[in-house]
Amino acid sequence: MQDKLLAEAVWLLEQYDARAERVLGVGAEAVVVKCEWRGFEAVAKLRLAKPYRDPALDALLRSKRTALEAKLMFEARKLGVAAPAPLFVDAEEGLLIMDYIPGPRLRDVLARLESREEVFETVGFYAGLIHGRGIVHGDLTAANVIVSEGGVYVIDFGLGAFSNDLEEQGVDVHLMLRSLESTHPSLAPQLYRAFMRGYAKARGEEARRLVESKVLEIRRRGRYVAERRRRAALA
Structure with a gap:
């Protein structure tokens, strides 16, 4: 699967003076490829066509999401959020090229990270910055x-919105x-507190308080739905 996706990415990226190197990830809506673009270490995100969707509608949705993601990244960076810089966008092709950020995912190094509270306070600060200017990440x-x-660095604004x-x-x-x-x-408890400290600073x-109250409400709704499903399964 990844070989096929990489082959498709190689062909498309060659049209834009980019050289694909390896697949970094495959999601429901896009493939993410490490590449070299005009001398820069970069990442290309290619939104994939959905064969089950009307082609015209699919092209419109992919174009809108690609353009929106680039704009969200640009606006977040203007606010002071550390995020990849958009380098090139072809919305019609569903292509977004951004700079490559080396390093592990926070999830993968969290247990051994000595500065984890500081890191989560920073991420919370970033979340507060974007929320304060009318941006939501969508997959934080x-x-x-x-x-x-x-x-x-905060990455992947693909599900974000204004x-x-x-x-x-x-x-x-x-x-x-x-x-x-x-x-x-x-x-989780101590890191969530650190996150919210950073959020309050922003x-x-x-x-x-308003956001934390909303989080509690969301969690109560989730527990209610889960309990209803459990009882239905036992009935």
């Missing part, structure tokens, strides 16, 4: 944070908490 988890020698909706902000924070609880449950205590 420890898997979408890279710990690099140059700092802590929104001031408190529910969507709460979902961002809830996703981070849930990712911690699923992979590092013993560390947005203030009132915004922090």
